[in-house]
Amino acid sequence: MKDNEISITPGMLEEAETELARRCMSYARECGAQKVRITLNKSLLDLVGMLDGEVDKVTHALDRSLQVALFVDGRFGSFSSNRLEESELRPFIRQAVDTVRMLEPDAARDLPAPERVARDAVTGREMGLFDPVYATLTAGRRREMAVRTSLWHRKTALGQGFTLVSEEGEYSDSVFDTVVMDSQGLFARHTETSFEIGYEVTVEDPEGNRYASYWWDAAPTLAGVSLDDCSETAVRRAALQIGPQDIPGGKYNLVVESECASKLLNPVLTALGGYAIQQKNSFLDGKAGQQVFAENLTVLDLPRTAGETGCRLFDSEGVATAEFPIIDKGVVTRYFINTYIAGKTGLAPTVEDSTRIKVLPTGGCKGLDDVLRKVGSGILVTGFNGGNSNSSTGDFSYGIEGFAFTDGAITHPVREMVVTGNFIDLWRHLLIAADDARLCMSKLIPTLAFADVDCSA
Amino acid sequence: MIYQKEHYFHTFQVDVPLMDRLLKEALRSGGDYSDLYFENTAYGNLVLRDGAVAAGGNHIDFGVGIRVLSGERTGYAYSESIAPADMLACARAAAAIAPETAVIGDRGDHYVTAESNGSRMVKRHFRGEPNPAADRYPMRQPWSDGEMSAFLPFLQGLEAAIRQRDNRIVKVMATLAFQVTDLLMYNSLGELKFDTRPMGSVSVSVIFQQGGRVENKSTSRSFRCGAEMLTDTLVEEIAVQVTSGIDAQFEARRPKGGVMNVVMGAGASGILLHEAMGHAFEADFNRKGTSIFSDRMGDRICPKGISILDDATIKGNRGALNFDDEGVPGQKTYMVEDGILTSYLHDRISARHYGVSPTGNGRRESFRYAPIPRMRATYMESGGADPADIIASVPAGIFVDEFANGQVKIGEGDFTFYVKSGFLIENGRLTAPVKDINIIGNGPEALRNIVAVGNDLRVDPGAWLCGKEQSVPVSCGIPTVLVHGLTVGGE
Numbered sequence: 001m002k003d004n005e006i007s008i009t010p011g012m013l014e015e016a017e018t019e020l021a022r023r024c025m026s027y028a029r030e031c032g033a034q035k036v037r038i039t040l041n042k043s044l045l046d047l048v049g050m051l052d053g054e055v056d057k058v059t060h061a062l063d064r065s066l067q068v069a070l071f072v073d074g075r076f077g078s079f080s081s082n083r084l085e086e087s088e089l090r091p092f093i094r095q096a097v098d099t100v101r102m103l104e105p106d107a108a109r110d111l112p113a114p115e116r117v118a119r120d121a122v123t124g125r126e127m128g129l130f131d132p133v134y135a136t137l138t139a140g141r142r143r144e145m146a147v148r149t150s151l152w153h154r155k156t157a158l159g160q161g162f163t164l165v166s167e168e169g170e171y172s173d174s175v176f177d178t179v180v181m182d183s184q185g186l187f188a189r190h191t192e193t194s195f196e197i198g199y200e201v202t203v204e205d206p207e208g209n210r211y212a213s214y215w216w217d218a219a220p221t222l223a224g225v226s227l228d229d230c231s232e233t234a235v236r237r238a239a240l241q242i243g244p245q246d247i248p249g250g251k252y253n254l255v256v257e258s259e260c261a262s263k264l265l266n267p268v269l270t271a272l273g274g275y276a277i278q279q280k281n282s283f284l285d286g287k288a289g290q291q292v293f294a295e296n297l298t299v300l301d302l303p304r305t306a307g308e309t310g311c312r313l314f315d316s317e318g319v320a321t322a323e324f325p326i327i328d329k330g331v332v333t334r335y336f337i338n339t340y341i342a343g344k345t346g347l348a349p350t351v352e353d354s355t356r357i358k359v360l361p362t363g364g365c366k367g368l369d370d371v372l373r374k375v376g377s378g379i380l381v382t383g384f385n386g387g388n389s390n391s392s393t394g395d396f397s398y399g400i401e402g403f404a405f406t407d408g409a410i411t412h413p414v415r416e417m418v419v420t421g422n423f424i425d426l427w428r429h430l431l432i433a434a435d436d437a438r439l440c441m442s443k444l445i446p447t448l449a450f451a452d453v454d455c456s457a
Numbered sequence: 458m459i460y461q462k463e464h465y466f467h468t469f470q471v472d473v474p475l476m477d478r479l480l481k482e483a484l485r486s487g488g489d490y491s492d493l494y495f496e497n498t499a500y501g502n503l504v505l506r507d508g509a510v511a512a513g514g515n516h517i518d519f520g521v522g523i524r525v526l527s528g529e530r531t532g533y534a535y536s537e538s539i540a541p542a543d544m545l546a547c548a549r550a551a552a553a554i555a556p557e558t559a560v561i562g563d564r565g566d567h568y569v570t571a572e573s574n575g576s577r578m579v580k581r582h583f584r585g586e587p588n589p590a591a592d593r594y595p596m597r598q599p600w601s602d603g604e605m606s607a608f609l610p611f612l613q614g615l616e617a618a619i620r621q622r623d624n625r626i627v628k629v630m631a632t633l634a635f636q637v638t639d640l641l642m643y644n645s646l647g648e649l650k651f652d653t654r655p656m657g658s659v660s661v662s663v664i665f666q667q668g669g670r671v672e673n674k675s676t677s678r679s680f681r682c683g684a685e686m687l688t689d690t691l692v693e694e695i696a697v698q699v700t701s702g703i704d705a706q707f708e709a710r711r712p713k714g715g716v717m718n719v720v721m722g723a724g725a726s727g728i729l730l731h732e733a734m735g736h737a738f739e740a741d742f743n744r745k746g747t748s749i750f751s752d753r754m755g756d757r758i759c760p761k762g763i764s765i766l767d768d769a770t771i772k773g774n775r776g777a778l779n780f781d782d783e784g785v786p787g788q789k790t791y792m793v794e795d796g797i798l799t800s801y802l803h804d805r806i807s808a809r810h811y812g813v814s815p816t817g818n819g820r821r822e823s824f825r826y827a828p829i830p831r832m833r834a835t836y837m838e839s840g841g842a843d844p845a846d847i848i849a850s851v852p853a854g855i856f857v858d859e860f861a862n863g864q865v866k867i868g869e870g871d872f873t874f875y876v877k878s879g880f881l882i883e884n885g886r887l888t889a890p891v892k893d894i895n896i897i898g899n900g901p902e903a904l905r906n907i908v909a910v911g912n913d914l915r916v917d918p919g920a921w922l923c924g925k926e927q928s929v930p931v932s933c934g935i936p937t938v939l940v941h942g943l944t945v946g947g948e
Contacts, residue, residue, distance in 0.1 A: 049531075051745060057531040060550035061825060064537060081517040082537045092517065099515060102606035103503075106511035139553055166746045166868075202747045202868040210749060212868030249714055279506075279628050280664045281673055344507070386864030386873025387895050392664065392671040395711075397895040397946050399864070399873030416871065418895045418946025420711060456714030456946040 011044025035071035053152025076109035108343030118314035124191030146171035169199040213238035244415035253378030274341030283394035303355030363432030373408035458653035483548040486555035488525035492644035522824035596683030618696040628664035650784035679920035705890035718854035724915035727933030732863035733872035740807030749870035759904035776834035783819035822927035836934035840910025844937035870900035911937030
């Protein structure tokens with residue numbers, strides 16, 4: 001595809017729209033803003049929903065929005081509108097500047113220093129996340145792909161011992177295009193296509209008990225997404241849950257499947273966030289540079305891996321992303337400090353948030369089967385059902401679903417179980433991080449194994 | 458708030474002939490029914506952090522959603538532009554659902570619901586324009602009157618009131634968010650509805666430090682009303698709630714886990730009702746056969762004397778609606794009456810499927826979404842027991858007074874709730890404080906195992922947000938309730 005064809009792909013920003021954003025920035029300065037950042041987003045999503053083997057819904061969704069961050073007389077405000085006619089935007093911006101003047105001053109608010117922002121995100125395609133096939137898709141082709149993914153009309157061949165009672169799925173594709181510009185000369189663009197399939201199914205056993213599960217896949221390219229086995233995987237996962245048994249509470253080895261392992265790392269990443277640190281609402285406050293977790297835990301941020309979901313050259317402020325360790329052999333090495341939090345705390349600015357987290361493998365296991373064999377016995381967690389954590393203390397309690405395993409082999413599903421603990425303690429008991437992270441997920445977190453986790457049943 | 462219809466026609470620059478043209482385009486491939494949903498939402502927010510209201514802003518969300526129904530199938534598209542050409546293109550995109558299955562010439566009839574009226578069936582329309590006198594959320598002081606600066610003293614006063622109650626406070630963050638949404642709905646049955654929905658929410662998070670330990674507490678209040686909600690009474694109420702019980706929270710420990718009797722405190726424990734039962738009563742889950750209650754209509758699902766309902770009629774409540782997002786009048790819907798499952802919560806699609814009248818539960822997050830069955834204010838009616846007697850009747854168990862969140866698996870009915878604070882019950886008395894634990898169980902089993910219902914129903918005034926596919930504001934409530942045999946996760 002040629003460059004000029006990219007610009008006319010539906011759902012992508014056109015030059016007239018970026019010019020409008022530039023004029024809005026100029027106008028905000030005319031109204032009295034000393035500094036301005038504008039973020040212009042545009043996206044187009046097409047979706048075909050399936051219910052029990054038939055097309056159940058089609059959706060076509062084109063979105064645009066203009067976000068304006070205003071720095072006026074030492075004060076700050078953020079505004080947005082999806083009414084992108086210039087006649088609507090000009091009074092909106094004038095009123096926005098007036099509104100900021102009414103707020104209390106905050107000396108910590110500023111644009112990022114020009115030397116920190118990305119200069120290498122010019123066309124939006126530098127990360128290789130735009131699939132030209134997207135522009136060739138038609139409504140008929142989308143419908144054909146969606147219909148093809150359903151198992152409903154072949155359900156009699158699915159297996160013994162259960163009935164498929166409901167199958168609901170969606171095929172969708174989208175393009176997302178964003179530009180961040182500021183009054184200090186920043187211009188950064190990111191363009192990404194996404195293709196996704198997802199199924200939720202419910203099966204029923206001969207006694208009438210129902211079990212639900214799901215599966216999904218996504219990729220920046222159509223060729224990268226596995227469309228055909230999604231529903232079958234969901235059915236298999238649902239059927240495996242038939243016949244759950246109670247097991248006694250106690251301390252168990254816990255193996256957490258890669259599909260749901262982010263549940264245990266996300267609160268750690270949140271605790272490393274600048275707002276949590278600054279607000280004293282983080283169990284990792286004051287832990288930078290300390291050996292907090294097990295030595296076998298290393299977590300990297302790899303935001304510049306071309307072709308991988310979610311990778312970006314810049315954050316929401318336009319600051320250039322970089323590859324760096326967040327936790328290195330158990331030592332906390334990085335907080336996520338944006339320009340504002342840096343101004344509030346005196347900490348050196350980094351980036352606003354993590355982009356492409358990767359937990360490095362440890363323990364010499366390739367995938368789930370290896371992990372079960374090596375751990376021997378315990379509970380395999382395949383999903384979390386509710387629960388929460390205390391951001392100040394790191395204490396957590398989550399409902400889980402999964403299986404008991406003995407001698408490296410799954411024995412039966414478990415039900416109504418809860419795991420409780422503290423994140424620092426949990427990650428100190430990390431036994432294994434396998435090498436099976438799903439590429440479709442925004443964070444590359446593999447199957448994990450922990451020792452001595454409290455389980456109630 | 459309900460203004461004259463000209464206000465809405467002017468806001469969206471449409472009239473009935475133009476809307477008829479859009480509907481005609483949407484149904485040109487032969488759909489059964491089509492509707493238009495125009496929305497103009499103006500949001501504002503102010504944030505107090507580190508002693509200053511130094512962040513805030515305004516946001517506008519504007520557009521029209523066009524839906525075409527063909528049988529029970531949905532075509533949906535939206536436009537952020539109200540230029541006629543853009544809306545017509547949007548209508549054509551939504552029409553794409555129809556070609557395979559539509560019955561041309563049958564427009565609308567499938568969606569005129571039939572309702573039993575003695576021996577004959579009558580068609581049920583929701584015609585007639587909205588009645589301002591029946592408005593469930595009038596604004597005495599509209600949010601758009603005056604400047605945002607007028608709200609700064611409220612947040613500043615709130616912080617001062619909170620800080621003076623406890624010297625262990627190290628951080629206070631308070632947010633005031635408000636929005637006003639103008640809506641215009643028109644459909645191929647000729648029903649025209651318009652509405653203006655306000656919402657004001659105050660959220661507070663406080664960090665306490667005692668020795669080397671840190672604890673946090675948070676609370677919120679949310680109402681469909683204008684800025685008249687920002688009173689000294691509200692300041693005091695929030696300040697008391699967000700600082701009370703902190704001593705117990707510092708002392709609290711996780712209890713030993715196991716199967717226990719659980720007493721749910723009145724009010725916010727209603728989240729259990731919302732998650733564990735309410736979602737399973739939403740008719741789309743039942744229409745698709747995924748709910749554990751799919752085949753239970755008319756069955757006894759809990760003991761006599763228990764009634765559970767979903768209510769759009771509580772004036773000023775966060776879940777109140779004059780009309781749902783399909784133009785169906787907001788109403789009070791009994792899901793369980795005296796222990797018997799009597800109704801699901803319906804949108805137009807599921808009502809058609811079941812041959813009943815829609816219950817006004819068709820809701821959506823914004824014009825970007827097609828409506829689906831959603832709850833509004835869900836609660837259990839009061840029973841006859843004294844709450845103190847309920848606690849006194851429990852030899853060993855847990856009393857829960859603050860849930861943080863919950864989740865349910867609709868197919869199995871399994872639920873999990875995170876308990877922010879509560880107490881052990883030992884020999885009928887509240888003893889050691891507990892925190893950060895989960896309660897898990899199964900919805901139908903829990904309903905069957907309710908053994909006492911207090912006489913103290915309280916609908917919680919917090920800013921509850923339900924996230925089933927789309928986010929919509931809801932509220933929940935419950936009287937003090939004793940449930941036997943729930944699993945409590947502990948040490």
